[in-house]
Amino acid sequence: MSFRFGIAVFPGTWSDRDCAHAVGRAGGEAVFLWHAEKDLKGADCVILPGGFAHGDYLRAGAIARFAPLMEAVTDHARSGGLVLGICNGFQILCEAGLLPGALLRNRDLQFRCQDTTLLVEPADSPFLAGIPVGSRLNVPISHGQGRYFADPMMLANLEEGKQVALRYCSPAGELGDAHNPNGSLSHIAGIVNRGGNVLGMMPHPERACEPLLGSEDGLRLFSSVTTGLVAAGR
Amino acid sequence: MNATPTASELREIALTEQEYHRAIEILGRTPNRLELGMLGAMWSEHCSYKTSKPLLRQLPSEGSSVVLGPGENAGVVDLGDDLLCCFKIESHNHPSAIEPVQGAATGVGGILRDVFAMGARPVALLDAIRFGEPTDPLQRHRFARVVEGIGFYGNCIGVPTVGGETYFDQAYAGNCLVNAMCVGIARRDQLVRAVAAGAGNPVLLVGADTGRDGIHGATFASVQLDDSAEERRPAVQVGNPFLEKCLLEACLELCGHEALIGLQDCGAAGLTSSCAEMAHRGRVGIEIDVAKVSRREQGMTPYEVMLSESQERMVLVVAKGREAEVQSVFDRWQLRSDVIGSVIASPELRILDSGVEVGSLPLEVLVDGFLERYPVACPPEFVNEASREEPLLLNPPWSLEESWLRLLMSPNCANSNWTYRQYDHQVGDDTVVGPGGDAAVLRFKGRPDGIAMTVDGAHRSTVLYPRLGTQLAVAEAIRNLAVVGAEPLAITNCLNFGDPDQPEVMWQLTEAVGGLAEAAQALAIPVVSGNVSLYNDYRGTGIPPTPVIGMVGRVKCPGAAPGVGFRKVGEQVVVLGSAEAVLTGSEYQRLAQGRVAGPPPKLELVAEAAAAKAVCELVGRGLLSSAHDLALGGLAVTLAECCVAGGLGASVELAYSSPSDPPPGWAHGALFGETAGSYLVSLPAESLPTLNDLCVRHGVGWRRIGEVGGALIEVSGLATISLEQAMVANRDALSTMMARS
Numbered sequence: 013m014s015f016r017f018g019i020a021v022f023p024g025t026w027s028d029r030d031c032a033h034a035v036g037r038a039g040g041e042a043v044f045l046w047h048a049e050k051d052l053k054g055a056d057c058v059i060l061p062g063g064f065a066h067g068d069y070l071r072a073g074a075i076a077r078f079a080p081l082m083e084a085v086t087d088h089a090r091s092g093g094l095v096l097g098i099c100n101g102f103q104i105l106c107e108a109g110l111l112p113g114a115l116l117r118n119r120d121l122q123f124r125c126q127d128t129t130l131l132v133e134p135a136d137s138p139f140l141a142g143i144p145v146g147s148r149l150n151v152p153i154s155h156g157q158g159r160y161f162a163d164p165m166m167l168a169n170l171e172e173g174k175q176v177a178l179r180y181c182s183p184a185g186e187l188g189d190a191h192n193p194n195g196s197l198s199h200i201a202g203i204v205n206r207g208g209n210v211l212g213m214m215p216h217p218e219r220a221c222e223p224l225l226g227s228e229d230g231l232r233l234f235s236s237v238t239t240g241l242v243a244a245g246r
Numbered sequence: 247m248n249a250t251p252t253a254s255e256l257r258e259i260a261l262t263e264q265e266y267h268r269a270i271e272i273l274g275r276t277p278n279r280l281e282l283g284m285l286g287a288m289w290s291e292h293c294s295y296k297t298s299k300p301l302l303r304q305l306p307s308e309g310s311s312v313v314l315g316p317g318e319n320a321g322v323v324d325l326g327d328d329l330l331c332c333f334k335i336e337s338h339n340h341p342s343a344i345e346p347v348q349g350a351a352t353g354v355g356g357i358l359r360d361v362f363a364m365g366a367r368p369v370a371l372l373d374a375i376r377f378g379e380p381t382d383p384l385q386r387h388r389f390a391r392v393v394e395g396i397g398f399y400g401n402c403i404g405v406p407t408v409g410g411e412t413y414f415d416q417a418y419a420g421n422c423l424v425n426a427m428c429v430g431i432a433r434r435d436q437l438v439r440a441v442a443a444g445a446g447n448p449v450l451l452v453g454a455d456t457g458r459d460g461i462h463g464a465t466f467a468s469v470q471l472d473d474s475a476e477e478r479r480p481a482v483q484v485g486n487p488f489l490e491k492c493l494l495e496a497c498l499e500l501c502g503h504e505a506l507i508g509l510q511d512c513g514a515a516g517l518t519s520s521c522a523e524m525a526h527r528g529r530v531g532i533e534i535d536v537a538k539v540s541r542r543e544q545g546m547t548p549y550e551v552m553l554s555e556s557q558e559r560m561v562l563v564v565a566k567g568r569e570a571e572v573q574s575v576f577d578r579w580q581l582r583s584d585v586i587g588s589v590i591a592s593p594e595l596r597i598l599d600s601g602v603e604v605g606s607l608p609l610e611v612l613v614d615g616f617l618e619r620y621p622v623a624c625p626p627e628f629v630n631e632a633s634r635e636e637p638l639l640l641n642p643p644w645s646l647e648e649s650w651l652r653l654l655m656s657p658n659c660a661n662s663n664w665t666y667r668q669y670d671h672q673v674g675d676d677t678v679v680g681p682g683g684d685a686a687v688l689r690f691k692g693r694p695d696g697i698a699m700t701v702d703g704a705h706r707s708t709v710l711y712p713r714l715g716t717q718l719a720v721a722e723a724i725r726n727l728a729v730v731g732a733e734p735l736a737i738t739n740c741l742n743f744g745d746p747d748q749p750e751v752m753w754q755l756t757e758a759v760g761g762l763a764e765a766a767q768a769l770a771i772p773v774v775s776g777n778v779s780l781y782n783d784y785r786g787t788g789i790p791p792t793p794v795i796g797m798v799g800r801v802k803c804p805g806a807a808p809g810v811g812f813r814k815v816g817e818q819v820v821v822l823g824s825a826e827a828v829l830t831g832s833e834y835q836r837l838a839q840g841r842v843a844g845p846p847p848k849l850e851l852v853a854e855a856a857a858a859k860a861v862c863e864l865v866g867r868g869l870l871s872s873a874h875d876l877a878l879g880g881l882a883v884t885l886a887e888c889c890v891a892g893g894l895g896a897s898v899e900l901a902y903s904s905p906s907d908p909p910p911g912w913a914h915g916a917l918f919g920e921t922a923g924s925y926l927v928s929l930p931a932e933s934l935p936t937l938n939d940l941c942v943r944h945g946v947g948w949r950r951i952g953e954v955g956g957a958l959i960e961v962s963g964l965a966t967i968s969l970e971q972a973m974v975a976n977r978d979a980l981s982t983m984m985a986r987s
Contacts, residue, residue: 023580024488026404030675033691062673064402067488123397125670154670156401219672224689224805 015040015238018055020085020101022047022076027062027098027218034218035059038234047079057094057237058085060101062154062216072100072115072157073107082108094138094237095210099155102202102212111205111212112170113162119195123156127226128193128215130201131181135174137208142236148185149178149229151215153193153201158214160196160203170203178202178213251282259286265616272611280549280597280605287515287553288522289616291780297619297746298778301756304763309772311735317527319360319440319511320430321774323736325800328434329690331697332366335374335427335740335796337779341482342395342424346388350375350395350424351485352557357428358405359511362494363560365438365501366430369674370688371400372701373410373426374740374794378419380657380983385414388422390984395485396426397668402487403494406677407669408686410701414657415836420784425740425777427701427796431690436502440510442524442532442563445591447507449532450569451517452576452583453493453559457542459483460516460555489558492579497560499575505568512559518552518612520561521587522595526609534587537600548597548604563589623756624749629710635843637829638911643838646913646965650882651975653918658833659879660979661890678804684726684875689804696804698732701796704758705920707831709790709842712754713761714849715831716793720765721854721922723797725875728858729925730807731865732799737766739776739795744788746780754791755780762793768851771797806865811892813871815955817928819885819898820937821876823857824947825850827919833879834918849922853946857923860944869933869940876924882917882961884926886972889959895969897960898952913964928954 017035021028021044032042043053047065052058065076076082082104089095089110097105105111118124132140132147143149162170170176178201182191192199194214202213217230256266259282269285270276277285291297307315313330314322320334338353354371361368373396378385389412400407405428442449460483500506508528510520517534525532536551546554564572569585576583590596595612597605644652653659666681678696679687685700702723708715720737727734739762744751766773782789801807812819829835830844864870872892876884881900889896900916902908929937934950941948952962960966 023492024402026491026673030673033675063404064488064491067402067486069488122394123401123668123670125401125672126667152672154401154672216672219675221675224678225672225675 016054016056017042018045018052018058020045020047020058020060020081022063022065022079024065024067025061025063027216030218031059031061034221034231034234037221038231038238040234040238045081047081050080050084052084052088057096058088060097060104062099062101065100065104073103076104077108086110089210092207092209096139097212098216098218099214102214103157105210105212110210111203112166113160115157116159116161117157118159124193125152125154126193127152129181129183129191130178130215131185133176133179135177135204135208137177137204137211138237138240139211139233140177140236141240143232148181148183149232150227151217151220151230153215155214158194158196160200162197167197173206175203175206176200177204177211259283260290261286265289268617272615278605280552281607283549283553284518284607284612287518288612293515293519294616295778296616297621297780298741298755300618300620301759304759305773306763306767307772307774309736309770312772312774315772315774316776319363321736321738322364322437323774330366330432330434330437331429331798332361332364332432333427333429333738333796333798334360334775335425335701335738335794336360336777337740337742338424338426339421339742339779339782342392343422345482346391347395347398348482348484350392351399352483353424353426354396354399355485355487355490355557356513357426358403358490359513359560361428361430362497363440363509363511364430364432365436366432367498368405368428368430369676370429370686370699371405371407371426372699372796373407373424374701374703375412376418376423376792377414379416380414382419385419386984386986392422392424393665393668399485399487401670403491404673406671406673408671408677409681409699411703412662412665413703417790420787421782421789423742423789423792425742425794427738429699429798438501438506438509440524440527441508442528442530442589443507445530445589447566447589448564448569448585449521449534449587449589450562450564450572450583451539451559451586452562453581454486454489454556455540455542455582456551456554457556458546458550458554461550461553483555483557485557492581493558493560496575496579496581500572505565505571506562507565508563510561512561514555516552516554522609522612524561524563525595526613529593531590531592531594531596531609532587533590533596533598535598535601538584538586540582540584548599552597621747621752622749623752625753626750632710632843633845637835637839637844638909638915640839642911642914646917647967649834649838649914649918650965650967651971652837653833653879653883654886654972654975655979656833656837657980657983659883661977662980664980664984679730679807683810684729685732687730687801687804687807694803696801698727698730698799698801699797700726701794702726704791704793705831705847706836706842707847711846712757712791714846716758716761717765717849717851718847718922719793719795720762721849722875722877723795724854724858725925727797727799728861729865729873729875730801731803731862732801733862734771734797734799736772736774737795737797739773739793741778742782742789742792742794743780745783748788751788758791758793765851769855802866806868808865808870808872810874810888811872812888812894812896812928812954813892815894817871817954818931818934818950819896819952819954820927820929820948820950821924822861822927822941822946822948823924825921825923827880827915827921829915829919832918832920834914847920847922854923856944857925857946860941860946861925863940864937869936870927870929872928874926876921876926878920880918880920886959886976888926889969890973890976894954895956895958896952896954897956897958897962899962900951900964917961917964
């Protein structure tokens with residue numbers, strides 16, 4: 013039985029089909045989950061994909077978090093189920109309280125679509141299980157509101173609990189403002205919850221799953237969970 | 247009630263007195279205000295193409311791959327195996343001059359609707375934009391806001407902006423140009439026509455509610471801009487890309503559904519034109535009750551409802567009795583869908599208000615009743631004089647090195663990363679080559695092949711040589727496709743001109759369309775869709791003639807495009823093709839002399855096609871390490887771009903071909919002159935014999951001019967700049983410029 017990814021579709025979601033394609037390349041099965049239904053259709057991992065759910069009106073993710081589907085996603089996450097929020101999905105996870113912090117407008121107030129290099133940090137998460145700490149992943153970003161922000165206490169907790177999963181870095185792995193595309197606090201590109209089962213990240217791993225499109229590094233995140241589950245004897 | 251309208255009332259609806267009297271004559275009665283408003287909109291240049299139509303008939307639209315040519319929402323070509331490609335380019339110049347963010351955004355929204363109205367999923371957007379000099383804060387503001395508007399719409403709706411071009415010139419200071427192109431892909435069984443059929447079938451209006459926005463947008467686009475243009479801000483619509491995303495998904499769900507008979511977007515002239523055109527194509531009529539149209543505002547008159555250009559609306563004709571099935575799809579996407587009328591047998595557009603007839607016009611009058619116009623065309627006097635000048639004889643203001651660096655920093659040659667990094671160019675997971683190269687390449691999932699696309703404005707020499715300049719744009723598009731290994735499939739075009747009632751503008755338009763027709767015919771590339779934007783005038787001064795060519799090509803192997811940048815030290819630098827470079831209309835001339843003068847550039851369409859075939863084959867066989875077309879800024883800029891993109895220097899030689907001493911100015915011409923039919927490529931030395939065989943077979947000349955490597959970019963004996971200098975100049979120029987407040 014193959015690993016099943018449930019891909020959420022809100023009005024305004026646009027990475028849903030890209031995620032389904034990526035999941036297929038990772039050997040998983042994709043099912044789409046409609047925002048107005050509470051059914052996860054037996055998904056092992058829920059993906060909240062990129063897009064502009066509900067037009068990002070009011071605030072990115074602020075309306076989507078009230079979708080009936082999000083009740084099921086929250087239950088799934090609280091009981092240890094895997095949830096991956098990409099871009100708009102990360103914003104929704106923060107709004108829903110499944111991840112701490114918030115995503116603000118980019119430092120220079122412009123939308124940014126470009127390649128970035130991500131440094132894999134020592135966070136304990138099935139999404140990173142197959143990727144050695146210190147690895148550098150070439151994964152693009154595409155967002156206008158991706159500047160991660162948390163208050164000092166929250167940030168200290170994140171760092172202490174090893175919840176920072178990915179940071180923007182130079183191709184050689186150095187951290188610095190020059191390699192941080194949006195002004196994120198502590199160069200944060202992605203974080204996990206305390207249990208490690210919920211990952212939110214601004215970059216788009218589903219766009220980095222084929223050499224033809226420039227990078228295969230994103231595939232490693234999807235493959236981590238599929239192989240991890242197989243290894244766990246499922 | 248039917249008092250004769252005053253001159254100013256006629257102007258408001260863009261009807262001439264002659265047209266008003268013609269309407270009375272062919273209707274056999276005096277039209278009421280609502281009917282006059284509808285006639286004014288439909289007979290406006292924007293909707294009727296009354297001035298350009300006689301010219302556009304020359305354009306060849308037939309070809310073995312053409313499925314649908316002009317006359318539909320977008321042109322359609324066959325990609326084989328039941329896959330179709332729909333594409334079109336359209337202008338949104340007037341609105342963008344007044345409200346750049348929303349003007350540009352709704353331009354993107356409009357062209358997207360044209361494509362998904364055909365049942366195609368939009369997979370790519372491209373833009374050609376023009377502004378005045380960015381040293382002027384107003385122009386920088388317009389440019390920045392237009393880019394913001396394009397990004398706002400495309401990024402939000404989730405269609406990648408994969409290419410485009412920006413050009414700055416003082417001549418566009420009064421009228422910026424915003425041309426947006428959309429490419430979509432459909433399965434053959436999903437293709438939908440914008441046709442009404444079957445009396446009694448219901449007509450639905452879906453999507454956004456109807457407001458007072460954009461009333462007279464079509465007529466506004468058909469008159470010159472002046473200082474009162476600011477007051478026309480209410481004629482600019484506001485875009486809601488989120489709503490359009492939902493509309494797109496809902497419509498695509500229905501395409502291929504047997505309950506859907508016809509689908510048309512609501513664009514210029516709103517409900518009036520969408521209903522009239524759908525019914526007219528189907529040789530039926532449509533009856534609408536405006537009381538059934540959901541409104542955004544209270545107290546709207548039938549006139550306002552029929553002429554509103556509120557965005558994000560589509561008109562559907564649905565099989566009778568199956569309304570509920572169709573409406574359930576829109577309900578699921580939380581979109582309004584109103585049954586606003588039905589198809590009638592009588593070929594007229596009949597308007598009711600709560601069941602009471604308030605207007606009715608025969609479609610042959612409304613759609614076809616306008617008189618085609620044939621304004622006088624005459625070349626301006628300066629053409630003769632300017633064409634006799636020899637730009638090489640003018641004293642160059644700068645040394646070769648300084649000219650070179652100035653060109654690299656010119657906003658027209660500088661790296662456009664500042665622009666395209668604001669556009670999502672990857673969503674959809676198909677972008678193999680994105681913006682910043684010569685043409686964009688998209689793959690098809692599950693197939694080995696793909697498509698390439700480019701948008702290219704006419705060469706600046708179009709001011710003097712509109713026929714030739716337009717053909718040079720076609721040639722450049724072909725070259726841009728060739729370097730990514732693509733063969734041209736079809737053309738879409740956007741003709742941006744000034745006021746056609748000025749004889750020189752009419753001459754420019756006539757020549758340009760003639761030139762496009764000649765080139766398309768000679769190269770056997772059909773023109774399947776297009777748009778004309780006239781009256782791009784500000785205070786009586788028109789823009790330079792600006793035909794923009796959008797071209798789509800087929801790529802056998804999307805991964806084969808070698809890229810612009812040099813790859814490896816020691817590889818050979820080769821110029822392929824042999825057209826002569828001239829300074830007329832070049833970027834160098836623009837910077838150094840601030841005008842366009844000189845003999846016409848050389849263009850041989852047959853040689854152009856042969857060179858493109860050769861390059862396409864070289865790319866397909868993987869023989870090239872890099873390929874770039876020789877274009878803006880001439881050999882010097884093209885060479886520097888290949889160096890900068892690859893992070894490698896190069897050393898080349900440009901020999902004067904005759905034994906006598908070169909004439910004065912020769913070096914400037916050789917370095918910065920612009921040419922058609924030529925490419926700069928690099929490849930390993932051992933591949934040169936294969937290149938030679940292939941070029942001989944295609945009848946294409948080539949010459950080795952140098953080698954990749956070193957920290958310099960050197961044209962021996964003439965000019966040398968450092969790679970570092972070139973990189974900084976080229977990479978940072980635009981962002982530095984835009985960082986100024």
